[in-house]
Amino acid sequence: MMDEIELLREFRAGLPGPRPESREAARAALMGRFEGEVAPARPPGRRPRRRLLPAAAVLTGLALVVGLPILLLGGKAAVEPAAAQVLRKTALVARSQPAEPQPGPGQYAYTRSRTGYITTVVGLTAAQNGPGGTGHEPAPAWSVLVPREREIWIAPDGSGRIREVAGRPRFLSKAQRAAWVAAGSPGLPRVGRASDETFTAHQLRYFRSESLPTDPKELRKLIEARQIPGIGGPPGEAETFELIGEMLRETDLRPALRAAIYEVAAELPGIELLGPVRDPAGREGTGVAFTDRRRGTRHELIFDPADSALLGEREVVVGHWDKALQVPAGTVVGFASYLESRVLDSTATPSRHKPPATEGQG
Template sequence: MIRNSRRRTEPLDHAELARLLPAPADPQLAASRQDLLEEHLMSEIHRPDHAPAASPGRRPLRRTVLFAAPVAAAAALALVVSLSNSAGTVASPQPVKAPVVQIEEGSTVQLASTVHAIAAAATARTTPQPGPGQYIYIKSQVSFMATRHNADTGESVTWVQPLHDREVWKSPDGTKGWLDEPGYQDKGGITLDNDEPRKQLSYTWLAAQPADPDAFLKSVYSTVSGTRDHDQQAFNEIGSIIREQLVPSGLAASLYEAAGKIPGVVVVEHAQDASGRDGIALARLDPQTGERSEWIFDRDSHQYLGSRGVQVREVNGIKPGTVVERTTILTRAVVDAKNQRPGAGQATA
């Protein structure tokens, strides 16, 4: 029997998924990629995927959406397969073997000083404020993972997407948006418009949050639920904000200081983003998935560079040291319209 195991990746039309899917069971996938999974699921509806040739008797690998997942995600996958087979589309690049790195042990020795330096740098930077009708624009390069696991032999092969561009436009209130990820959805991208956005990820929600780190952290914890580790969920929520959102300047320091207060957060002295830039990371090990999520910052300027997910403990055949996720931020800006890219005279962060 071939079982495709692994998680997904991150933001999308949550209301639509809620209508389509049954109530989820207790999930076993990394919460850090919950939003990306939904986004990728919706992008998959628009196109079939292509993967390395499978040996006889094995189902061909599909990409990031093929993970060991709860019932709801499995139902979504079935829906995706059904719809994508009939949709007109674009072929995606062939995945490649996942990179493997030496695992560096994290430490709390420099946690307070590192968080303080990151918070101070975030406060010192000028952050543009989106106005009515404007959009927050984030351009990044990303690579996410899928694993094919043979439950009978225990053999697993881990693949990752080639590093590729990803552009996201979001209205401040989170109700309007666009995602363009060439090679992984229809040419031109897909809409992220949503009348019921996850308000905790919107700029408007952030701007209304208290600047006190303890109060902000309490607010973040109020957004998590279920039986999964709440500390990990809180860490992942803040990570999602850092990765694909614009943080109001008045909240920037408190956001990082709040993250440093989450139990289990450590400093990893050396971590590389998707561009190969070496930095220092704030990280936390997910006790359920065995994956350590790392937020990577420039060692000197303490500016956020990107993220990395490293398997620290073997789970579902994913070997320790496997890099299951890589991202790097290229541009963060405010633009005047959806699908518009930053130009001369437009504010960047």
């Protein structure tokens, strides 16, 4: 005979654990709060690993909080031959490039870009009570797209500097703006606010590119098994595409490794060819993309066909969460254009480049 506790333990026993997409959405909502903390300066020690996707992930998280059902996509996508062909060609171009000058001791790989990603602004008004520090719903939050002029200097030891100047935040939709006004227009990231941080050794290099294989098959195996330190994440092809983006972004890779990464992308099921497109700065390039139905976005990577460089990227809403947030399909929720990359002798802003104005604002 069972006692009441044993009996209770049988009650609703054997339920499956949380769905991975629920966990991921909850995590993304939380990470949105990290971003939205709008700390006076981003504290050092935080690895400034950058991806476009947290942007959309934040939205997914919000969508979850407002109770939007998450769409699951069944079936396995095939490799698109046209996309594969273009990526293989890009790999060939990459392989034929002369090795770019690598920064020596005391030098820095410098990249200047114009980016925009979503910042979630949290109205920190919710008082909490009780011993658990709780008792209230989370404070309201708004997601705005904040364009930024970004410069990064990375030394061979992974130390360096990041400077960003914020442009004018844009609401993702009229509905979000209206909700923000209705809540008394809480503070948004300030236009022209510069953040400037220096980083000590290892902080700006989150993976060691020199130890990676340039054989595409081996590289693919490592990426798919998530066995490269610093290049980890949940399984799945959408995540693999993100990792590919991370490896190409603001990193000075050997041409052979860059080529191998393109080869890996060519083999990725679900990759789409966009063909000739313009990057967010208006430059012509060749685009490939991956649509993450669960997130409801398409992430585009745009290359320069002449030298295989990553020109820019963009993340666009393809639907699904637009109903709850009233963000229409086609809305750009993240972008980057890589405008300049060179080797510098110091972390000073190069002279021929004027400090960025907050251009492109409405």
